[in-house]
Amino acid sequence: MSFTLLAVQTLNGLQFGLMLFLVAAGLTLVFGVMDFINLAHGVQYMLGAYLTAVLAPHAGGFFGALALALPLTLALGLVLERIVFRPLYGRGHLDQVLATFGVILIVNEGVKLAFGAAPISVPVPDLLSGSVMLTDGLLFPVYRLAIIGAGLGTGLLLWLVIDGTKFGMLVRAGATNAPMVSALGVDVRRLFTAVTAFGAMLAGFAGAMVTPILSVEPGMGDGVLILAFVVIVVGGVGSIRGAFLAALLIGLVDTLGRSFATDILKLMVSAPTANRVGPALASMAIYVLMAGVLAVRPGGLFPSRSAG
Amino acid sequence: QEKLKIGMMVTLSGPSAVLGQHQRDAFNLAVKQKDGKLGGLVADVVIVDDELKPDVAVQKVQGLIERDKVDIVTGVTFSNVMMAIAKPVFESKTFLVSSNAGPSPLAGKACSPFFYSASYQNDQNHEAMGKYAQDKGFKKVVVMVPNYQAGKDSAAGFKRHFKGEIADEIYTQLGQLDFSAELAKIVAAKPDAIFTFMPGGMGVNLVKQFTQAGLSGKIPFLSAFTIDETTLPATQDAALGLFAGAQWAPGSDNPASKAFVAAFEKEYGYVPSLYAQQAYDSALLIDAAVKAAGGKVKDKEAMQKAFRTASFESVRGSFKMNTNGFPIQDFYVVKAVKRADGKYATEPVEKVFTAYGDVYAKECAIN
């Protein structure tokens, strides 16, 4: 386990973390800030990916497709908001869970119906293809740098909007006491519509961004949804800073666990045992981390917005 | 007129649905080509989705047997589903014709005269790659497989014929999306080649990321069930030049295969994979067996004998039934290419095994 490998894996971990953050960003907004459990976030991510993949050949490649996918996911978000979310704002989390779960089933199957069950994808855009040499013999794909950039940019944007603008304040206020916000003269309904649609677009953006490296297939959003929730809960619900740091932490723990757990175990136990236990431990790493964090801090790392 | 009732159980939901789709389409094609008849009987095919949940599969197979009163259950995409349904199917004395999964217990200790495979035993494609790596003189190979039973079997299969050094054995999480950490590890190990088994979306991700990391062309990429026609539409150029082990490829050079590929593409507009081929052969096998048994599908003994000896023109070329109900066949190294029509497909590069049976047959007590 050389030092360079450790350094590289750390970089990989950070990159994976930022990818997670990118996916979690929209969810942080809609669930973390607005307190609406939107399980459909995962399928919105999938729709962003599908739109990009399907449009790419007709829209002059990745960037053209991305430019089309964003307004389209926004529009789909608006439709979904109008039909399903709006009646559920004032209702309990359980209703939101059930309804948005229904949406998952519909969209996953609908996508399969429309685009087939086979994975599809888009090639890396020329502009961002290739790799940069980090150290001797070690290449880092340029596109991954782009993901890092997108993650950082989204984080910054969210942080500025939510923590720094009046819009953000109103969203946070509306999440805890919508009637009061409207009694003070703000159209809460329009506000919520804007937020959920924007959240859908962020999900779509994440989906679009991963198409060049990940396969686009029905159900691709399900596992990612869980990871996004892990990120938010570990970070502390409602905290953008928390979600950001948690995403990096999880990216690191997962990557380093995958890279070194088995090797480290081999120093202690026999190779076959290590080969058996190591991978199991590595796959659990994220969950162990989450359980550990919540055991010590039941509100997550940054329980800054304890409502109540 | 007497009917032949067939229940086809394949995975049609979740990320692996495409595998089931290939099987379903190919089976339907075969039935259609034979004017809706198999072995001279009107074939009534019920298709069910096992959802990749073994307990759901058990339930559904019970429905097929008791409600639909099927004579034959075919399909089955995944080994864990196969293991779950084997017992109820055998106990009801229904025939089980696998068009994909071939778990080792069914080839060995738990073999059954009601089980016949038109695919392969799970280890074999991996063995083929191991043999190939050995023949090519690779000294140091990294093995990377998902951490589940089929993955472990795969690694074991590869190692059966490969005698060089295994520089590292990496077990990834099932359904893993991002392989950058593993790829960095592989680069650090400086192997002569890597061997991997990453079915479905995992394979797509791995292949793309492997190529994006600039490793394609530097480290030979040997695989099984990773580079095939279910993943090529997604990986496209990224997979070109990467190797896989298989008993068949759309580029196989025999008349039956060419006819099958042409008909399949005409019917469905996509290139058939080995899953499709196996399902197609399953239909041919059933057809031949029922014919040989004179259409007496309720005569279990006659049917068993017929399955054992049935001969048909397999798309893959050579095909002979082993004592344990698994095929004895040839294995190839295949490679992803872009065809003249712009579609991606695999084609054979080199034959690795000739008339090869599995290693578990000797443990099987039927004879």
Added chain:
Amino acid sequence: MLTVRGLCAGYGDARVLFDVDLDVGAGKVTALLGRNGMGKTTTVRAITGLLPPSAGEIGFGGTRIDGLPPHKIAQTGIGLVPEGRQVFPTLNVEENLVATAASRFGTTRWTKERVYALFPRLKERRKHLGSQLSGGEQQMLAIGRALMTNPKLVIMDEATEGLAPLIRKEIWACIAALKAEGESILVIDKSLDALMRVADRHVVLEKGRVVWAGSNAELAADRDAVERRLHV
């Protein structure tokens, strides 16, 4: 300014208000009195649109506002200090003040600075979350928040609850000052003495009905009878 005629409202099947009439003149203060559970807050909720009235008319500044959604009503110039404070727990003090701040009618009389001058304690707690404030601090914040919408009419539902005597005096002084600036005010409080000092009209509710209404002078004359209404 505000005219309420024949207002009826309730929760589900339970009727709470019956034919309530109420007026707040421009630049005047009206006090709403009554024992616990008599319908004062319900009246406020009906006026502000939080609880759609089942019958009756509400006019504000010459237009009808009943049936409008709450935010439209607020935009006509009604600011609410709700019962039980209801500050936004996940916003800090300053955010609570500015989030819904507005200046809909030209002049901005209320700014952050002026609220802080009124409640220095809030300035000290500027970066604290609403949920971390003491009860009295939350009350100050709720008042400041309503003023920051620069309303023509302020409705204060138990605005002095939980405030220390010193601050309470300041609030009363402030209400008087607001009135002097031409602000209309509807106030609910249990301190009859304080109310009598600032209010122009008094309305007493009992079981959802107006049982007494009159001017300050009439109240002074009729104080015993009214006080009896306020006790069991």
Added chain:
Amino acid sequence: MSKTRRDFLVLGLMLAILAVLPLVGLPGWVITYTARIMAFAICAVALDLVLGYGGMVSLGHAAFLGIGSYAAGILIAEGIEDFFIGLAAGAAAAGLYALATGAIAVRTKGVAFIMITLAFGQMAFFVANALSEYGGSDGLTLWSRATLNGTRALKSDTTLYFVILAALVASLGVVRLVTASPFGAVLRAARNNPERVTALGYDVERVRLWAYVLSAVLCGVAGVLIANLTSFVSPALMAWQRSGEFIVMVILGGAGTVWGALAGAFVVLALEEGLSLATQHWKIAFGALLVAVVLFTRGGIAGLFDRSAR
């Protein structure tokens, strides 16, 4: 008729139908299929105790089902075939796991609770996957069912059906008893306002923990029954999606009601089967149904019933 009286009548009717079902000459697969639904219903009813009454949305209950089934499966694989031993082992294993993990989980609330139970569920899942001795991810086929007092009575699907029905009735009874008790009153009050309940001198975390453990024990029992019914045990039984399915059953049926969880289990599983026979794209219809139920009813199917009865 009072609402409670009517609810119990509905429940009684449902159970009565289940009791006569095997006696009316239905084909075998209907019986085993119903038995399977009942086994899952046990877990749904158990989940309702924590979810509906305790306000704890557990996304890890499939793990208890799986632990129960593995306990039974491993015992059978090791030659210990007695049904009651398996039952006790399954219940105890699930209960102990719930005790250990619940002690941490009950300290969290809301979505954090959902996620931490998911985490513990996933840990069990990965452990089961690593159990190569017992089939690993491929699972373990039980070549025979458990023995009942030394006999092979459970080989008959009908007998097993009645065993499962008995367990279901017992679970419903236990949950009913507990929720009607002082313990249940505290559990429900703590869902609404834990702070108040603490101030009244109740240890909220402990109350929640015991509810969680009891719920897990019942799920463990269901696991033992499922293992025997399908003669197969595999990690897939513990997949988190299954936990999600339990949640759907409970909410769809009506959380915290007398017969909601039971109805939810039947509706979900029967629809899955029925719709999937009709079309391969049944999930669209099923998803639309879930959305419709939420939008047009309050409190799931049981809630729908309330409204129309009013």
Added chain:
Amino acid sequence: MTDAVLRLERLTKRYGALVVSDEVSVDVRPGEIHALIGPNGAGKTTLIGQIAGRVAPDAGRVFLAGEDVTALPAATRARRGLARTFQISALVSDVTARENVVLAIRSRSPGRLMPVPWFGARRFDEEAGARLTEVGLGDRADVIVSSLSHGERRALELAAALALQPKVLLLDEPLAGVGKDESRAIVKLIGGLRGRIPMLLVEHDMDAVFRLADRISVLVYGRIVATGTPSEVRADPLVRSAYLGEEDAAC
């Protein structure tokens, strides 16, 4: 001193730079009503929180009947006889007022966590009814809490605390939001408990405080600045300027 029922020893609590309790030492003697007054944000509620076990102090100790309870969780303290009301009503809102009180009464009984139905329920219901009548909620007993008015909830807070039959009662602004008439009833009720249940009373209603309290402590920004009889405290110039206020301020 040792006979104090409740004794705080140099309790200290900080939120960041803000010192909310600054070595607060207060005691409540048997039977006495000890009022705690002070400006908004002085730290009164936080102090009650520390006594009740909801907020962990950074330093200092809490003694209940001579026993150090600083390390005990809130529920245990409540069972040992520390009852409180909340300044911002915290009730179980989806059940009736009566059930809120029953929950409190049952907390005293050994069957409080019985997992099977309990057949002594009627007795509890009646006792709860009596408690509710005491605070003027007699005819509101079977109303769901969420449909009670604000003032009614405040009164219910008190009823629930009393139902615990506590050794010490911590009252956080029991009169806030309560109508004038109801206030009078509650003042009478609290006064009637004098000599039986020692109380720490936080209240901004000075009429009530001066009528009820045996002793008064004044808390200003985390520090006790004065303790004494009502007349001593009323005369204290510091208290007058920091808390009671003398002349009207303008805004």
